[in-house]
Each structure stands twice: as structure tokens, then as C-alpha cells.
Amino acid sequence: MSAQPIEIEDDQENQDQYLTFIVQGNVFGMDILGIKEIIEYCPLTRVPLVPDYIRGVLNLRGRVIPVIDLNVRFCLEKTDTTKKTCIVVVEVHCEDEVIEMGMLIDEVLEVKEILGDQLEKAPDFGANIRTDFIKGMARQDQGFIVLLELDKVVSVSELTVIGNLVDKQTPGSE
Amino acid sequence: MEIDLTPALLSFLDESSDLLQEMEEELMRFEETGEEDCIHSIFRVAHTIKGTGGLFNFEGLVAFTHVLETVLDNMRSGKQPVSEAAIKLLFASLDCLKEMFCCIDKDGEHFDADLIADNQLTKSALEALSATVVAGADQSALAQDTATINEIDSPEKVAAEKAVSDVQKVDDQYHISIRFTENLCREGMDPLGFINYLDQLGEITFIELLMDAIPDLDELDPEGCYFSCEIALVTKSGKADIEDVFEFVCDDITLKIMPPDAPILDFIKAIDELPESNDLLGDILVKAGAVTPREIEACLQSQRQGVQAHHEVGGEGEGKEGGVQEEGADDRDEAKPPPLLGQALINDNTVSPTIVDEALKTQKKLRNERSQKMQSLRIAPEKLDKLIDLIGELVINNANTQLLASQTQHQDLMESMAVMSHLIEEVRDGCLKLRMVAIGQTFNRYNRVVRDICEGLGKRIDLIIQGEETELDKGMVDKLSDPLTHLIRNALDHGIETEEERVAKGKTPIGTLSLNAYHESGSVVIEVKDDGKGIDPQVIGEKAIEKGVVASVEGMKDSEIMQLIFAPGFSTAHEVTDLSGRGVGMDVVKRNIENMRGMVEVDSTINVGSTIRITLPLTMAIIDGFLMSVSSNTYVIPLDSVIECVEVEALENKITQYINLRDEVLPVVYLKKLFELEGETNKRENIVVVSYGSRKAGLVIDKPLGEFQTVIKPLSQLFSQLNWMAGSTILGSGEVAIILDVAGLIDCTLSLLESSSSTPAPNNAYASQGGTTP
Numbered sequence: 001m002s003a004q005p006i007e008i009e010d011d012q013e014n015q016d017q018y019l020t021f022i023v024q025g026n027v028f029g030m031d032i033l034g035i036k037e038i039i040e041y042c043p044l045t046r047v048p049l050v051p052d053y054i055r056g057v058l059n060l061r062g063r064v065i066p067v068i069d070l071n072v073r074f075c076l077e078k079t080d081t082t083k084k085t086c087i088v089v090v091e092v093h094c095e096d097e098v099i100e101m102g103m104l105i106d107e108v109l110e111v112k113e114i115l116g117d118q119l120e121k122a123p124d125f126g127a128n129i130r131t132d133f134i135k136g137m138a139r140q141d142q143g144f145i146v147l148l149e150l151d152k153v154v155s156v157s158e159l160t161v162i163g164n165l166v167d168k169q170t171p172g173s174e
Numbered sequence: 175m176e177i178d179l180t181p182a183l184l185s186f187l188d189e190s191s192d193l194l195q196e197m198e199e200e201l202m203r204f205e206e207t208g209e210e211d212c213i214h215s216i217f218r219v220a221h222t223i224k225g226t227g228g229l230f231n232f233e234g235l236v237a238f239t240h241v242l243e244t245v246l247d248n249m250r251s252g253k254q255p256v257s258e259a260a261i262k263l264l265f266a267s268l269d270c271l272k273e274m275f276c277c278i279d280k281d282g283e284h285f286d287a288d289l290i291a292d293n294q295l296t297k298s299a300l301e302a303l304s305a306t307v308v309a310g311a312d313q314s315a316l317a318q319d320t321a322t323i324n325e326i327d328s329p330e331k332v333a334a335e336k337a338v339s340d341v342q343k344v345d346d347q348y349h350i351s352i353r354f355t356e357n358l359c360r361e362g363m364d365p366l367g368f369i370n371y372l373d374q375l376g377e378i379t380f381i382e383l384l385m386d387a388i389p390d391l392d393e394l395d396p397e398g399c400y401f402s403c404e405i406a407l408v409t410k411s412g413k414a415d416i417e418d419v420f421e422f423v424c425d426d427i428t429l430k431i432m433p434p435d436a437p438i439l440d441f442i443k444a445i446d447e448l449p450e451s452n453d454l455l456g457d458i459l460v461k462a463g464a465v466t467p468r469e470i471e472a473c474l475q476s477q478r479q480g481v482q483a484h485h486e487v488g489g490e491g492e493g494k495e496g497g498v499q500e501e502g503a504d505d506r507d508e509a510k511p512p513p514l515l516g517q518a519l520i521n522d523n524t525v526s527p528t529i530v531d532e533a534l535k536t537q538k539k540l541r542n543e544r545s546q547k548m549q550s551l552r553i554a555p556e557k558l559d560k561l562i563d564l565i566g567e568l569v570i571n572n573a574n575t576q577l578l579a580s581q582t583q584h585q586d587l588m589e590s591m592a593v594m595s596h597l598i599e600e601v602r603d604g605c606l607k608l609r610m611v612a613i614g615q616t617f618n619r620y621n622r623v624v625r626d627i628c629e630g631l632g633k634r635i636d637l638i639i640q641g642e643e644t645e646l647d648k649g650m651v652d653k654l655s656d657p658l659t660h661l662i663r664n665a666l667d668h669g670i671e672t673e674e675e676r677v678a679k680g681k682t683p684i685g686t687l688s689l690n691a692y693h694e695s696g697s698v699v700i701e702v703k704d705d706g707k708g709i710d711p712q713v714i715g716e717k718a719i720e721k722g723v724v725a726s727v728e729g730m731k732d733s734e735i736m737q738l739i740f741a742p743g744f745s746t747a748h749e750v751t752d753l754s755g756r757g758v759g760m761d762v763v764k765r766n767i768e769n770m771r772g773m774v775e776v777d778s779t780i781n782v783g784s785t786i787r788i789t790l791p792l793t794m795a796i797i798d799g800f801l802m803s804v805s806s807n808t809y810v811i812p813l814d815s816v817i818e819c820v821e822v823e824a825l826e827n828k829i830t831q832y833i834n835l836r837d838e839v840l841p842v843v844y845l846k847k848l849f850e851l852e853g854e855t856n857k858r859e860n861i862v863v864v865s866y867g868s869r870k871a872g873l874v875i876d877k878p879l880g881e882f883q884t885v886i887k888p889l890s891q892l893f894s895q896l897n898w899m900a901g902s903t904i905l906g907s908g909e910v911a912i913i914l915d916v917a918g919l920i921d922c923t924l925s926l927l928e929s930s931s932s933t934p935a936p937n938n939a940y941a942s943q944g945g946t947t948p
Binding site for chain 1: 807848850887889891894899902904911
């Protein structure tokens with residue numbers, strides 16, 4: 001599979017900053033523009049009768065925001081919380097509204113500058129997550145970092161809990 | 175230099191819409207009761223609009239209202255009979271006015287007089303109005319004679335009338351003295367403009383330019399204005415109108431308007447007739463048109479200055495004599511007390527003594543019966559919202575403080591906290607009440623809608639309004655008006671039959687539509703009820719199948735079928751409405767109501783009528799909640815829905831079951847099981863008995879935790895589809911608690927049980943998204 005540089009809308013010198021973090025041992029990157037803040041894991045309020053990808057809700061300085069478990073979202077298991085577990089608070093645009101959500105991740109690494117020419121197109125398959133979640137691959141010394149497409153990973157329309165949950169028997173819950 | 179009129183214009187537009195609303199209500203009332211008061215009110219509105227409109231140079235508007243005013247004036251003086259046609263005409267004129275205000279853009283520039291003149295509606299209305307005026311004028315001569323003779327019986331009045339009638343022939347001639355100050359031109363004003371505008375009010379019969387003030391050429395400032403004018407103006411307009419002309423330059427001119435001698439008697443009469451709303455003499459005179467507010471103010475000012483001087487002299491005297499009483503008193507005598515306002519006005523030559531006398535009498539009367547008119551205050555809704563947000567934060571933080579206080583076990587602190595909490599609760603309630611408005615105004619608006627639709631449909635329908643005083647959140651009232659209009663239109667159009675049909679069915683020929691609002695266990699219920707043909711479930715079912723809303727209606731209860739009219743896609747096609755009798759945009763109605771956390775129910779009996787019931791929560795921001803714990807989780811339900819808490823023997827380990835509550839069957843939901851929480855069943859279980867709609871159910875919980883002031887935090891978009899979740903709130907500990915919607919929760923439980931007993935639902939929404947597999 002030959003990876004070819006993908007077209008970047010802005011000029012080549014444009015270097016974007018990405019927050020890198022670990023989910024289930026894999027390193028992911030996300031454009032920091034969509035990220036509001038990173039907070040330590042704190043106990044969440046469970047929301048009953050919703051799918052497992054919603055880990056719960058969080059009181060963020062008086063605002064109640066839902067927290068998405070990225071492990072579950074990426075077809076993996078439910079996150080076991082450790083000392084390093086973090087919640088990345090992001091802003092997603094949906095129609096005219098800006099919606100805040102938290103993403104539960106295993107560990108935060110660093111903010112990396114990634115140049116346009118370091119970007120590669122996502123592989124058609126082989127990355128353990130849904131292809132449309134991937135914005136691109138960033139070439140690094142040690143290998144690739146999967147850059148995530150925020151709007152797809154936490155897509156409001158896709159994550160909205162529909163009606164009454166009937167088939168909510170999931171493996172791995174309880 | 176231009177003065178920025180935009181803010182003034184905005185407030186004018188704002189005010190006018192209120193005024194037009196008032197006019198409409200009064201007109202409706204007049205049509206019904208024929209009370210003369212209404213005509214007075216309508217006249218006042220028209221007059222105000224004319225006055226302010228003139229200020230902004232909306233000529234078309236002024237011309238129109240002027241004619242309207244004349245008609246109204248004729249009506250109230252009895253010169254013109256009040257017929258059905260006349261009322262119709264007034265309604266039409268009202269619509270014209272509304273139309274005109276729509277033409278006025280926010281920046282005030284796009285008000286096009288031609289546009290209005292071109293407008294067929296306006297044109298015809300104006301023509302009709304003018305025609306009435308002419309017709310009225312013929313009768314007026316006769317009517318006037320009889321009217322004046324009938325009205326005036328006291329000898330002095332007759333005498334006064336006679337004395338005055340001679341002068342009256344000189345016509346309504348005002349004398350206006352204007353002294354421009356030097357600054358006028360520098361302020362960007364042109365004196366000629368005012369004169370020209372005055373000319374529009376009437377005819378300037380005499381004008382004298384005074385040039386005494388013009389200084390020597392050396393001292394003359396080319397930008398200064400040194401003119402003064404003496405003008406005689408013959409006009410039918412009131413004094414306030416004339417003064418309005420000078421509204422913008424009142425600081426830069428000295429204005430004295432001498433009222434014509436003629437209408438003095440009118441002033442006296444007007445003072446007698448004044449509606450009792452304000453007991454200030456000044457205001458009485460102003461309303462009578464004898465003096466204008468500015469004159470009163472000037473008088474008051476000089477009165478005040480008098481008082482000040484008086485005090486100064488008195489004070490000095492006391493200071494000098496070191497408190498010697500007699501001396502001080504003498505001093506005070508020397509400094510005359512300031513003239514009374516009435517006197518001041520007479521001295522100032524502004525009004526004649528007779529008028530002041532009359533006004534004083536009315537004032538006395540008014541003081542006895544205190545005015546009961548409520549004063550109200552306009553506040554921008556955002557300000558209130560901000561305040562309520564803050565109160566919400568206050569409540570949350572208070573809960574936290576209270577928790578900390580109770581941890582200290584400090585008695586005094588805890589007591590103080592309890593008082594504090596109580597106060598905060600009161601502040602909260604008071605604050606929320608600020609947002610509450612009576613629904614009456616919204617309801618009354620439909621009088622007109624019903625009237626117009628009935629006219630169009632040729633049906634005769636009575637609108638009955640009940641529960642006008644029921645209060646609900648302002649935000650909700652605004653959002654209600656669209657759905658209500660929809661429902662009313664539907665009821666009128668499709669629900670209520672034509673007169674012939676009704677007679678054939680043995681009903682009264684006149685249909686009835688009633689709007690009703692009342693409070694019911696923490697929510698507001700609004701009913702739209704008609705006595706029409708009702709909704710046929712069979713027709714609805716057939717149509718629903720045809721439209722593909724449902725596959726089959728077999729086994730569905732009538733009430734369930736009825737709910738189908740709210741299904742999206744049911745009502746888009748026109749023939750459906752014709753057949754079913756209902757359904758124009760019912761899904762929109764339902765969605766709007768549900769957005770307010772309310773619900774809609776239909777209740778219909780064929781040939782008897784339909785009732786559509788909207789149930790809304792009282793408020794959207796803060797509620798009294800009932801806190802309860804299930805496993806280690808805390809949930810809140812609205813306190814209003816809680817009937818009681820009971821303890822029962824151990825229950826079966828099932829999601830739903832029923833218990834015997836004082837010989838009543840009570841279905842209960844085992845929350846722990848429903849929510850799949852850990853924890854064993856207890857030996858004795860706590861049950862919260864709740865009501866939803868007209869039904870009752872029990873929720874099995876671990877522990878009731880009592881009342882809690884719940885600030886509703888809006889739900890994230892992600893949960894917007896979950897109808898069992900009413901929102902979330904933040905507890906004193908900072909923890910988030912979920913607010914359960916009782917009705918939604920029970921619906922959810924039932925559908926959950928149904929689907930688990932039958933085959934799984936065909937489209938699993940989550941299967942495709944990874945993470946969950948059935």
C-alpha cells in the first residue's frame with residue numbers, strides 16, 4: 001500500500017498543533033483547535049439506559065457535559081481508570097450550536113507540531129478504528145500517529161441516544 | 175448634523191405594537207359590550223400614534239390616523255351612529271395601521287408613504303373612513319344641538335357655553351410665541367422646518383418675525399440664531415400636538431402656546447369626563463388638553479425654586495437667631511410660601527381659573543378612590559434570564575455551603591444556614607415569578623383570529639375563554655402562540671361544522687370553541703375544546719396506513735390511533751385534513767410543546783367534539799425536586815409529582831410488578847433493576863408514589879433523601895431524544911444528579927418490557943456504530 005501525501009488546503013508551511021494521547025496502547029493525535037481543556041479523571045455520574053459509549057456526565061464548573069468513552073467508541077473495551085486517565089473536553093459544532101463533550105482517554109502525551117508534509121492519507125484498512133474517524137497519519141520517527149477527525153469521532157448526530165434503548169445488552173457492561 | 179433617532183424610533187415601534195394590541199382588545203370589547211369607555215381608549219391610542227408618528231414624519235400614518243381620529247371623535251360625541259359596519263371599518267383601519275407599522279423598518283428610512291398610498295387595503299379603508307366623516311358631518315349639526323342641550327343643564331354651564339360660543343366662531347386659533355436660543359442652528363436645527371411643520375397642523379394665519387435680538391455685525395455669529403416668532407395658528411389639533419413639533423428643540427427655545435379661548439368649556443367637560451387614573455392636577459390638565467406636560471413641569475420648577483428660596487430665608491433666620499422661635503416665625507412669614515401649583519398655572523396665564531377649579535374637584539374625587547391601575551415595568555428578557563441564571567448558581571452553591579455547614583456540626587452556623595436557605599428560596603420564587611405572565615393576553619388575541627376565520631368560513635362560532643389569570647413562564651407563552659393558533663385554526667376549519675350541518679345533527683347552530691387554562695399538580699394545562707364533529711379513529715387509521723406512518727392499526731386502541739395525528743408525515747398532504755378533520759402541522763405542534771417539556775393529548779368523541787390538552791411544566795429553570803437514592807446514585811423527580819412515600823415488604827426481583835396500596839392496585843417500577851444498577855433487594859423497600867397525568871405509579875428506590883431545590887441544567891444534545899430524562903442538576907456536593915421525567919420513565923419502561931417480550935426492534939440504531947452489539 002503506497003501512502004501518498006494528501007492535499008492540504010492551507011499552504012504547506014502551515015503547521016498544525018496536535019495533542020497526542022493514548023487509547024488502549026495506541027497513540028492518537030487530535031487538532032488542538034477543537035480542544036478546550038484537559039482535566040483529571042473524576043468520578044462521573046452514570047446515566048442509566050444509554051449505550052456504553054456514554055460513560056456518564058460531568059459537572060464542569062456548573063455545566064453538565066456528557067463524557068464519551070473513546071475505548072468503547074473505537075470498538076474496544078470499556079476504559080479501566082488509572083491514575084493517568086484523563087478527560088479531554090472538546091467543542092463540537094452541530095448546526096448552530098456548540099456542544100461541549102468530554103472524551104475519556106488513557107493517557108495524555110504531549111502537544112506536537114505536525115507539518116503538512118508529514119501527513120499521509122489514512123490506510124484503507126488496518127487501523128484498528130473506523131476509517132472515517134481518521135483525518136490522516138502523521139509520520140514520526142518511530143512510526144505513525146493516527147490523527148483523529150474530531151467531528152466524526154464525537155459526531156453529535158451519531159452519538160445522540162435515540163428513543164428508548166431497547167437492545168442495550170452489551171458485552172463488557174457490568 | 176443629524177440627530178440619531180433610531181433609539182427613539184425603536185421605542186416608538188415597540189410601544190405602538192402594544193398600543194395596537196390594546197386598540198384591538200378595546201375594539202373587541204366594544205363590539206361585545208358597546209361600552210363607551212372603549213371608544214375613548216381607542217381614541218387615545220389613535221391619538222398617541224398620530225402624535226408620535228408626526229414626530230418621525232410618517233406622513234401617511236399621520237394622515238390616516240387623523241381621519242380615524244375624526245371618525246372616533248364623532249362616534250364618541252354621538253355625531254355618528256355606531257353601527258356594525260362602522261365597527262367593521264374600525265377593524266379594517268386597525269389592520270391598516272398594523273400594515274403601516276410593518277412598513278416602518280427598524281432604521282426608519284424605508285417608511286414609504288407611497289407604499290401605503292398604493293396599498294389597496296389602506297386606500298379603501300381611508301376612503302371609507304373619509305366617507306363616514308362626510309356622512310357624519312351632515313348629521314353632526316343636528317346632533318350637536320340636541321347633544322349640547324341635553325348634556326348641559328347647570329345654569330353656569332349654559333351661561334359659559336353661550337359666552338364661549340360667540341368666540342368659538344373665531345375658530346381654534348392658537349397663539350404661539352417662540353423664542354429661539356442662539357444655539358439652535360448649531361444643534362443642526364432649522365427654524366424654518368418647524369414653521370413648515372406647524373403649517374401642516376393647520377393654517378398659519380399670522381406670523382411675525384422678531385429680530386430685536388440680532389446683535390451688531392461685529393458680534394454676530396453666523397452660526398447663531400437670533401430670531402423669534404409670534405405665530406397665530408388655526409388648527410384642530412390639540413396643544414400637545416403643537417408642542418410635539420418642538421419636541422427636539424425644547425431645550426433651545428422658549429415656547430409659550432396660548433390655547434384658543436374657544437374650547438375652554440370643552441376643557442371643563444373633558445376634566446369631568448376624565449377616566450380616573452392619576453390624581454395629579456397637572457396630569458388632569460394635560461389630559462384635558464388645557465396644558466401640556468412641559469408647562470406643568472416648568473410651573474413645578476418655579477414652585478420648587480420658591481420653596482428653596484423660602485427655606486433659605488427660613489434657615490438663615492433660624493441660624494441667626496439661634497433657635498428663637500418667634501423671630502424665626504417672623505422670618506418665615508416674610509418669605510411667602512410658594513404659590514400652589516394651580517395658582518401658579520393661573521398666574522402664569524397658562525390656563526384659566528375655571529379649568530383649574532374643575533381639575534381640582536376631579537383631583538379630590540380621585541384621591542378618595544385610590545387608583546388601582548397596576549404600574550408595570552418593562553425589562554429586557556435577557557436581564558431576567560441572567561438574573562435567574564445567577565439565582566440558579568446561588569442555589570447550587572448554597573446547597574454546597576449547607577452541606578459543609580452540617581459537616582462542622584456547628585449549631586449556630588447550621589441555624590444561620592437554614593435561615594439563609596429559606597431566604598434564598600424566597601428570592602428564587604420571587605425571581606421566577608417575575609417571568610410569569612397571565613395567559614389572558616395570549617388568549618384574548620385569539621378573539622380576533624376566531625372572528626376573522628369565522629367570517630371567512632361563514633360559520634358562527636363563540637369563543638369562550640376561561641382561566642385567563644393562569645400564569646406561566648413568559649418564554650413559554652411566546653412559544654405557545656404558534657401551536658395554539660394551529661390548533662384553533664384546525665378546530666374552526668375542520669372541527670366545527672357549518673351551521674346547516676349542525677342543525678341537521680341537532681346541535682345548536684352556533685359552534686363553541688373554548689380556550690381554558692388551569693394549574694394541575696405543578697403543571698399548567700391548556701385546553702382547546704370544540705363541540706364539532708370530532709375525530710374518527712377509523713379515518714385516521716386508514717390515512718395513517720396510506721401515508722405509511724404505520725404498517726397496520728390492528729390491535730391499537732382508539733386513543734393510540736388518535737395519537738397518530740401527531741406523527742410527522744401524517745399531515746403534510748391537504749386531502750388528509752379534509753377527510754380527517756385534523757392534522758395541519760400537528761407534528762409541529764407536538765414538537766413545539768415537547769421542546770418545552772410539555773405534552774399534548776387528544777380526546778375526541780365523534781359528533782360531540784374534540785379536546786386537545788397541552789400540559790406544560792410551570793417553569794423551565796428551577797423546580798422543587800425530590801431527591802432519592804438508588805444504589806449509590808442520586809436521582810431527582812419533580813416534587814409536585816410525588817404523592818407519598820411508603821415502605822413495603824420485600825418485592826419480587828422484577829422490573830415491574832404491582833402492590834396493594836391501601837386496597838388499591840399500584841403498579842411499581844423497580845428502578846434498580848430498570849437501570850441495571852448493582853445492589854441487592856432490600857428486606858423492606860421504599861416506594862415513592864408518583865402521579866403522572868391522571869395516573870399513579872410507584873417507584874422502588876433505596877432511600878428517599880427529601881426535598882431539594884433543583885436548578886435544571888439543560889440536557890446535552892446527546893440526550894435530547896430521551897423522554898424519560900427531564901434534565902440534570904448539580905447537588906451540593908458538586909455531583910451531577912439526573913432529573914427523571916415520571917411519565918417518560920414509565921412509557922420507557924413499558925416499551926422496554928414490550929420489546930423484550932416480543933422480537934427485537936428491526937433497526938438497531940447502535941449496531942452500526944460499533945461498541946454495542948445486540
